[in-house]
Amino acid sequence: MDVFQNMELFSELIQCGGNIYTWCYNADGSLLQSNCPEAGFLSGAFEIFGCKKKMLDYGSRHTTPVTLGTAIGMTWAAAFEKDGSVLKRAWVIGPVFYQDVSLRGIEQGLQYYNRLETSVAWTMQLYEVLKTVPVLQCTVLHRYALMMHYCLTGNHLAISDINSEFLAQVRNTVQQPAHDRHKVWMAEQGLLQMVRTGDLNYRQALSASMGISAGVPVRSDDALRQSKTNIIVFTSLVCRAAIEGGLSPEEAYALGDSYIQSAENAKTLDDLEPLGLMMYDDFVRRVHKCRTNPHLSQQVQKCVDYIEMNLDKKIRAADIAALVGYTEYYMTHKFKKETGLSVTDYIKFAKIERAKVLLKSTNQTVQDIAAALSFSTRNYFSRIFQEVTGQTPMEYREK
Known part of the structure; x- marks a missing residue:
């Protein structure tokens, strides 16, 4: 399937969840196609609110998706189709709101655009069109953006790769259990x-x-x-x-x-x-x-940093020794002398500390955490975790 076939299927799929529309712009900002019935007006709003310029500026320099917000809460997400490093087309989904927005909220948001020369008729039409804009949780929009990026590039990304606000911006915050x-x-x-x-x-x-x-x-x-x-x-x-x-x-x-x-x-x-x-x-x-431990030599500190940055991989002493230009024998002895731990124990303790963070801060299963930290099996991970902490992973999570 080519890109247009991929995006046609993607567009049909996200429509199953509501009126989430798809847009395609070429590299100079001309709208090529959209399935939105208000495409003419909303493409104009996309430009008036400055989102189109920001999208093209970002897309010319980056490959990852981006969300584009406005002061009235209306948001789009964009992903980019490139020819090498050159922007070919920008694909957009939206607009959506992250929560129900009142007329007063829209009026307050429009105050940020008082420098824009818009007519009363345009503003009244905006109010009418905004009644049809769906409400969508930001995490759902982000996942749609990742799906769109995959349709365009074939590459998988994580939510943190999206150039978007670290905290969920605004959601419909009903009382949670x-x-x-x-x-x-x-x-x-x-x-x-x-x-x-x-x-x-x-x-x-x-x-x-x-x-x-x-x-x-x-x-x-x-x-x-x-x-x-x-x-x-x-x-x-x-x-x-x-x-x-x-x-x-x-x-x-x-x-x-x-x-x-x-x-x-x-x-x-x-x-x-x-x-x-x-x-x-x-x-x-x-x-x-x-x-950073001032008592560690530069070489051992480099080894420590390498371990901390690669906990998702299988780390071998030979690879660390090569990193600092030492033989494995010399590096392991120097490492233990300065840190008080063998390389193997340091890696084990560092991975268990990371596992403790993932158990407490995410919904990932024990199996997924074991795989993410390159433990060979879930049982081996659980055994090492209990050896270090005195608890099983589930006991630690539930305490």
Whole structure:
């Protein structure tokens, strides 16, 4: 099947879940096709709100999907078809809302676009068209974007690869049962623990836990304000976790204040998109740097960093020795002398620490976690986990 056949099938499939429309633009921004009955008006809105320009600018430099938000809460997702490194076509799905938006919320959002020269008639037509825009959870839109990317490229990505806001921006936050709230708390603790330890290999757990939390469960008519609240609250939590991990309060609070001010200065949801992940990554790297053991030689520290960054792989002492230019015999003796652990034990303990984070912060099965950390079997993983922690993986998860 060629790309157009793939996208035709994809379009039909997502239509089963509601009126989610598909759009195709060429590299100069001309609309080639759409199955949306309001294609003429909504393609104009897509351009007026600045989303088309941002999509083309992003697509000319990147290959991963992107979400494109507006101050009124209306959102699209785009994926890109390329010829080598050159943008060929941009495919878009949407628009959708992440929650029901009131007329007052739309009016407040439109205030951010008061510089635009739009007529009263255009605004009234916008109100009518927005009544037909479906509500869709952001994680569902993200998964559709990943499916679209696969249809265009044949490549699999994780949710964290999408250039979108780290926290779920705005969802329909109905009251959740206590068990789900407990999962949110566990996911939050897992993510904060990776900040405390300066765990540079956080993306695996981040990707798996992104769909659990709905953000701050307070309804707001202002979608932009809701997203800012999510970013500010999470930044405050990450800042304190970084201090607990060893970052000085002066540096941590100054950095947190900077990201909070950037969030407050944002004029659209699209402006907020990179902030969450940038903030989280920045804090993790600063904690990692301050926790680097000054008593380790440069070569052994390089070995330690390699292990921490490759816990999803089978790590061999010979590969680590080659990394630093030592013989395996010399490297293993030097490593144990400086760290107090053999290479094998260090790898084992590091993988179990990562497993503890995944058990607490994600819904992945024990089997999936064992495979993700390159344990040969689920039983072997469970045996090693119990050997290190004194508990089975399920006992640890449920305590």
